[in-house]
Amino acid sequence: MSRAGHDDGAPITPGSPLARALDDFAVPDLTAGFAEKVLAAAEVRPAPLPELRRSGAGRATGWRLGRRIAIGVVGFSALATAAAATGLLERVGLPVPSAGKVWASITGTPPASVPAPASAPLVAAPADPAPATLAPVRIDGPIDTPEELGEAFRRIDEVRQGRSELRRQQIEARITREKERRAAAGLPLPTPEEEARIRQRLEAARLRREGELAERIEARREELRARIESGEALTREDIVRPLREDQRALQQQGRLERMRQMSPEQRREALRQLPPEQRRALREAWQERRAQRLGEQAPAPLPQADTAPAPEAEPPR
Amino acid sequence: MADDAALAARLAARDAGALREMIARHAGALNRIAYRMVGDAHEAEDIVQEACLRLWDHAPRLAQRHPAGTPAGGALRLSGWLKRVVTNLAIDRLRAARRLSGDDVPERADDAPLADSLIAAAQRDAGTRALVLALPERQRAAIVLTYYEELPNAEAAEAMDMNIKAFESLLHRARASLRLAFTAQGEQP
Numbered sequence A: 001m002s003r004a005g006h007d008d009g010a011p012i013t014p015g016s017p018l019a020r021a022l023d024d025f026a027v028p029d030l031t032a033g034f035a036e037k038v039l040a041a042a043e044v045r046p047a048p049l050p051e052l053r054r055s056g057a058g059r060a061t062g063w064r065l066g067r068r069i070a071i072g073v074v075g076f077s078a079l080a081t082a083a084a085a086t087g088l089l090e091r092v093g094l095p096v097p098s099a100g101k102v103w104a105s106i107t108g109t110p111p112a113s114v115p116a117p118a119s120a121p122l123v124a125a126p127a128d129p130a131p132a133t134l135a136p137v138r139i140d141g142p143i144d145t146p147e148e149l150g151e152a153f154r155r156i157d158e159v160r161q162g163r164s165e166l167r168r169q170q171i172e173a174r175i176t177r178e179k180e181r182r183a184a185a186g187l188p189l190p191t192p193e194e195e196a197r198i199r200q201r202l203e204a205a206r207l208r209r210e211g212e213l214a215e216r217i218e219a220r221r222e223e224l225r226a227r228i229e230s231g232e233a234l235t236r237e238d239i240v241r242p243l244r245e246d247q248r249a250l251q252q253q254g255r256l257e258r259m260r261q262m263s264p265e266q267r268r269e270a271l272r273q274l275p276p277e278q279r280r281a282l283r284e285a286w287q288e289r290r291a292q293r294l295g296e297q298a299p300a301p302l303p304q305a306d307t308a309p310a311p312e313a314e315p316p317r
Numbered sequence B: 001m002a003d004d005a006a007l008a009a010r011l012a013a014r015d016a017g018a019l020r021e022m023i024a025r026h027a028g029a030l031n032r033i034a035y036r037m038v039g040d041a042h043e044a045e046d047i048v049q050e051a052c053l054r055l056w057d058h059a060p061r062l063a064q065r066h067p068a069g070t071p072a073g074g075a076l077r078l079s080g081w082l083k084r085v086v087t088n089l090a091i092d093r094l095r096a097a098r099r100l101s102g103d104d105v106p107e108r109a110d111d112a113p114l115a116d117s118l119i120a121a122a123q124r125d126a127g128t129r130a131l132v133l134a135l136p137e138r139q140r141a142a143i144v145l146t147y148y149e150e151l152p153n154a155e156a157a158e159a160m161d162m163n164i165k166a167f168e169s170l171l172h173r174a175r176a177s178l179r180l181a182f183t184a185q186g187e188q189p
Helices: A017-023 A034-044 A062-085 A099-107 A146-184 A192-229 A236-260 A264-273 A276-293 B004-012 B016-038 B041-065 B078-101 B105-111 B115-133 B137-148 B153-159 B164-184
Strands: none
Touching: A017 B115, A017 B137, A017 B164, A034 B016, A034 B041, A146 A192, A192 A236, A236 A264, A236 A276, B004 B016, B004 B041, B004 B078, B016 B041, B016 B078, B016 B137, B041 B078, B078 B137, B078 B153, B115 B137, B115 B164, B137 B153, B137 B164, B153 B164
């Protein structure tokens, strides 16, 4: 808004025609008694509402701030969980990693593969949401090439590795619990040297067990490879059954180890609780091991569940 | 004014003498602003009264935030606080009147109470009043505060809750509109 070189927004110059015109805008005085009127209104004016409860000029402090943050975090988590659970995030293009992928990223192991389509060969990823390395191996369809067999072995080894790690953690936890129990009961704790020796023995036992198992597995794998090379197609059962047998062998071995730690009365009671076939298998396994240890000597009879064991019949400690 | 904090403390203590003192000190300036904003003496008086009562209501909070004898108390300016309230009340009433009447506010001045005196005043300075009252309400407030009340731009901006740059832009537009209207009356600004 500028007229021929004039700045229409410039300050109004005193004495100018515009200023003289503006100065004519007179203001009437307030009415007489205005102050009394205000005072009277103030007297009857209701008390103002109390100020909103806000400390620090509207800023939340201390517990209030913490509570707001906690509510916000919990609310956001609930919404995010709900969105992930209902698939909303995937519909809007946000990838949601599965528990298996998260576990794989933590442990550094490759994630379990996505379940194969119907035409894909053989080995499907475990559908179990548990950590990938701990999931059971599922084998669907025949295995008829060395590559497929190798892949099956690789996945089985992953599971074995996870179980081995889990066992190691359980042993660690049991050692810790036992030390805490002894400390709480006022019992003497093993010295670091004693603890190191115990751990060394445990580790040696573990390595021995795993070595024995690995030998048996490798022997079976050789057998399976030979069957594949001869053109035979393997089924899931061909591979999983030996694993189950190994599993049973491991369980039996664990049972034997536990029984070795028991008192004769406890051992007798434990045997009594077992099903007959397990009791029989356990007895045979114990006799076998004892024979190995005694150098092919005649095995001593395993304590019967219903009779007190003779002192020489106790499993060696 | 250094003793504004003390006056606020007395108002907070419900001292009627303090309210009377505050009216004596500030009501005249507030009335000038209100009247030049709304162009109606009766309504201007209502606005000034409402501003005084709001100060009465807010005095405890003002006294708490600006204790006498402290730097915060020294920074308290009751005149600025009151001018802001009056300006906002006037703008609110102008907007409400425009919504209700659907017409320009100056056209309603003759229907107001004290119409006789207003008519007489209007006959004397009808052209000038029309100039000011024809401005949009915020431009009008900028002219009233800076030209008539001679407030520095910073204080006027504070009274209108604006930053200084925005206020200067508004004031520039207000002066330009005023000159345009004055020229339209056949005068030379």
